[in-house]
Amino acid sequence: MLGYNTLVVLAGCALLGLACGTVGAFALLRGRALMADAVGHAALPGVVLAAMLVASLGGNPRALPPLLAGAVIAGVLGVLSVQALTRGGRIREDAAIAIVLSSFYALGVALLSHVQTIPQAAQAGLGKFILGQAAAMRAEDALWAGGIAAFSVLLCLILFQRLRAACFDPDHARVMGLSVARTDLALLGLIVIVAVAGLQAVGLVLVVALLILPAATARLLTHRLPVLLLVSASLGALAGALGAAASAFESEWPTGAAVVLAGAIFFTLALLLAPERGLLPEALRRIHRRIAATESHFLRAAWEAQEAAGAGPGTAGDRWTPIAALAAARGWSEAYAARLALWLGLRGLVARAEGEIHLTPRGAAAARRAVRAHRAVELHLLGLGATDIAGADRLADLVEHGLPAEMATRLLAEPSALPQSPHALGPGAFSSQADTLGDSENATRQNFIVRPLRGREADGH
Amino acid sequence: MTALDFLRLDLPALLAAILACGTCGLLGSFLVLRRDSLLGDALSHAVLPGIIAGFALTGARAGLPMLLGALAAALLAVVAISLVRRVARLESGAATGAVFTSFFALGLMLMEATGARSVDLDLDCVLFGQLESVVWLEAQGFGSLLDPTALAALPRQLFLLAAVATVLAGLVALLWRPLHLLCFDPDYAAAIGLPARGLELALNLMVAAAAVAAFEAVGSILVVAMLVCPAAAIRLLTDSYRAQVLGGAALGAALGALGYALAGPLPAAFGQAFSLNAAGVIGTLGGLAVAGAMLLRQLRIAPPKPAVISG
Numbered sequence: 001m002l003g004y005n006t007l008v009v010l011a012g013c014a015l016l017g018l019a020c021g022t023v024g025a026f027a028l029l030r031g032r033a034l035m036a037d038a039v040g041h042a043a044l045p046g047v048v049l050a051a052m053l054v055a056s057l058g059g060n061p062r063a064l065p066p067l068l069a070g071a072v073i074a075g076v077l078g079v080l081s082v083q084a085l086t087r088g089g090r091i092r093e094d095a096a097i098a099i100v101l102s103s104f105y106a107l108g109v110a111l112l113s114h115v116q117t118i119p120q121a122a123q124a125g126l127g128k129f130i131l132g133q134a135a136a137m138r139a140e141d142a143l144w145a146g147g148i149a150a151f152s153v154l155l156c157l158i159l160f161q162r163l164r165a166a167c168f169d170p171d172h173a174r175v176m177g178l179s180v181a182r183t184d185l186a187l188l189g190l191i192v193i194v195a196v197a198g199l200q201a202v203g204l205v206l207v208v209a210l211l212i213l214p215a216a217t218a219r220l221l222t223h224r225l226p227v228l229l230l231v232s233a234s235l236g237a238l239a240g241a242l243g244a245a246a247s248a249f250e251s252e253w254p255t256g257a258a259v260v261l262a263g264a265i266f267f268t269l270a271l272l273l274a275p276e277r278g279l280l281p282e283a284l285r286r287i288h289r290r291i292a293a294t295e296s297h298f299l300r301a302a303w304e305a306q307e308a309a310g311a312g313p314g315t316a317g318d319r320w321t322p323i324a325a326l327a328a329a330r331g332w333s334e335a336y337a338a339r340l341a342l343w344l345g346l347r348g349l350v351a352r353a354e355g356e357i358h359l360t361p362r363g364a365a366a367a368r369r370a371v372r373a374h375r376a377v378e379l380h381l382l383g384l385g386a387t388d389i390a391g392a393d394r395l396a397d398l399v400e401h402g403l404p405a406e407m408a409t410r411l412l413a414e415p416s417a418l419p420q421s422p423h424a425l426g427p428g429a430f431s432s433q434a435d436t437l438g439d440s441e442n443a444t445r446q447n448f449i450v451r452p453l454r455g456r457e458a459d460g461h
Numbered sequence: 462m463t464a465l466d467f468l469r470l471d472l473p474a475l476l477a478a479i480l481a482c483g484t485c486g487l488l489g490s491f492l493v494l495r496r497d498s499l500l501g502d503a504l505s506h507a508v509l510p511g512i513i514a515g516f517a518l519t520g521a522r523a524g525l526p527m528l529l530g531a532l533a534a535a536l537l538a539v540v541a542i543s544l545v546r547r548v549a550r551l552e553s554g555a556a557t558g559a560v561f562t563s564f565f566a567l568g569l570m571l572m573e574a575t576g577a578r579s580v581d582l583d584l585d586c587v588l589f590g591q592l593e594s595v596v597w598l599e600a601q602g603f604g605s606l607l608d609p610t611a612l613a614a615l616p617r618q619l620f621l622l623a624a625v626a627t628v629l630a631g632l633v634a635l636l637w638r639p640l641h642l643l644c645f646d647p648d649y650a651a652a653i654g655l656p657a658r659g660l661e662l663a664l665n666l667m668v669a670a671a672a673v674a675a676f677e678a679v680g681s682i683l684v685v686a687m688l689v690c691p692a693a694a695i696r697l698l699t700d701s702y703r704a705q706v707l708g709g710a711a712l713g714a715a716l717g718a719l720g721y722a723l724a725g726p727l728p729a730a731f732g733q734a735f736s737l738n739a740a741g742v743i744g745t746l747g748g749l750a751v752a753g754a755m756l757l758r759q760l761r762i763a764p765p766k767p768a769v770i771s772g
Contacts, residue, residue, distance in 0.1 A: 034554045095498035095693050099751050102686030106744020109589050113738035209562030216559050220549050257569035264563035271548055
């Protein structure tokens with residue numbers, strides 16, 4: 001089913017995608033990715049003029065090398081025009097790119113319409129450069145494209161150190177005696193080469209996507225440059241091969257669109273699912289954080305209720321606490337508190353009976369951690385004199401959940417002991433905040449009466 | 462060339478060129494001033510799937526569903542670009558490039574999938590523009606210009622273009638001061654309570670409307686030329702907001718008329734059987750206009766003006 005020609009074209013497109021993915025990664029990191037858009041569009045007049053020239057010399061206007069040479073010359077002219085336009089500082093690079101790509105392309109369109117009126121059939125097959133048509137590629141064309149692609153990948157590997165330095169730390173590169181300007185020039189050259197090589201398969205309108213999409217996908221997945229290059233190159237190759245295959249089986253499909261859609265699907269998946277940056281994991285993490293915060297609020301309220309009821313230091317106490325009291329302490333509705341109690345019961349952190357709860361040993365341990373974190377932050381804020389007591393309580397509610405246990409330990413003066421709550425100590429007594437809970441039963445009890453914020457008077461039995 | 466030929470073939474196309482290029486030139490200034498030129502590129506590509514969807518859903522080549530579909534696609538593209546920027550932490554150019562190429566590719570595929578390509582929408586008209594197909598065959602003479610029934614048979618692209626041009630010109634006049642502030646001092650605009658984000662969105666939708674109306678006449682990529690080139694050329698020559706915006710529109714319209722004339726009718730009038738794609742010539746002229754403005758700027762021996770922009 002797969003003839004020699006198809007196989008060669010597939011391999012050529014895959015190699016092309018590989019090259020675009022590699023060069024695209026550097027182009028993206030250096031902020032030059034859209035230059036490929038300018039180059040691709042600028043190539044059109046070059047291709048058309050080359051075809052006209054070859055035809056008028058009596059050559060075969062379908063031969064690829066002269067067309068690609070024309071495309072390279074026009075592409076370089078396009079790059080130079082962008083640089084000339086931005087030199088004054090009055091026209092920004094984005095405007096310059098838009099001007100060059102659109103006016104060069106317009107010239108190409110005008111020339112193309114002229115070629116179509118002269119009877120040499122020089123225009124034959126030129127249209128495929130616009131949207132790409134891998135199905136019309138001959139093995140010879142694919143070999144050319146593949147060869148150019150392989151060359152540019154090789155060049156990337158040779159220049160790896162310089163490119164990396166220019167992308168990540170241009171100043172350092174300068175100090176090391178590497179000319180960033182020359183590296184940039186080399187990068188622009190590589191962009192021109194891969195964009196031109198990709199013209200026939202992907203088309204000039206969409207060739208830029210083959211540089212951006214795999215590289216952007218890879219960036220979502222990794223921070224390390226070698227891995228990024230590898231992922232970007234393989235995704236590019238995969239997209240190229242898939243697009244070419246689609247075009248081989250369904251020859252009406254514009255290959256460029258198929259290639260780009262494949263790349264766009266990879267990118268969308270990464271955007272949604274990338275472990276660190278993806279939207280879905282991010283949302284899950286946010287939900288998880290919110291649940292964890294609510295859980296620790298509940299557990300702390302339960303612990304503090306035990307303290308208020310006179311349980312000894314460092315123990316969970318053995319009294320049952322009404323859920324309604326916890327709800328009142330946190331300002332939750334009773335139904336919500338009851339649902340939380342059910343959830344924590346399922347997780348084995350509390351035991352429930354008749355509208356009352358009791359911390360299990362595991363629950364007590366988690367509650368103790370939450371209380372420690374809360375009080376560590378409170379005491380730290382108070383020690384800084386950053387806020388008053390009620391404010392410290394509120395602020396600690398917000399930041400305590402991200403606090404690792406060892407950080408809580410560092411914030412506390414006595415690492416192993418659980419400090420008493422500062423609420424009862426009142427203003428002017430901040431120096432004794434770090435007291436342990438030993439003699440604080442009265443203070444804590446008092447706290448629940450004095451404290452204005454959440455009306456814990458209802459607490460205790 | 463007879464007067465009748467002019468009426469039937471050239472007048473409608475000329476009008477379409479002037480309207481499309483003038484509208485794009487008007488809005489282009491805002492893109493260039495806001496350093497958002499690539500948005501023109503992005504929107505002119507991104508509207509394609511919306512247009513195709515408009516076709517596919519209504520099955521008709523009518524103006525309104527097409528316009529609505531295109532606006533929806535443009536809105537989606539703008540949202541997608543900002544989302545990609547935030548999540549993938551790409552610079553805005555790369556994010557724009559990633560989004561609009563995907564949209565355009567989707568549009569091309571939809572074109573195949575819905576069969577719109579063969580039946581309703583010519584791919585060439587997306588890629589190259591088909592000014593030459595805007596013809597008014599019902600014209601019987603200059604009297605037809607006053608004849609309601611003949612006027613009703615004017616090509617529908619003209620009606621869409623005229624309507625969009627009128628609405629957009631009205632909106633620009635209405636939002637003259639807020640847009641001025643948005644271009645030069647968005648922070649101040651936000652500080653005095655202007656709905657800056659709403660304005661940005663409105664501007665984006667206006668560009669999308671101009672892009673889709675001009676789409677059929679000059680093609681998607683030449684919409685970019687007309688959005689950016691006249692505005693950039695004027696930007697090189699003036700610091701005045703009024704001159705920038707109105708000059709952009711005027712230069713756009715002039716380039717449209719000149720380009721169309723050079724592409725066929727003018728050589729034909731001198732007996733040359735020579736015809737080029739009008740949209741291509743217009744876009745080329747756009748590039749030349751920028752190059753000319755650049756030269757003019759360098760040649761002009763003027764004392765350095767303070768870079769103060771006045772309304």
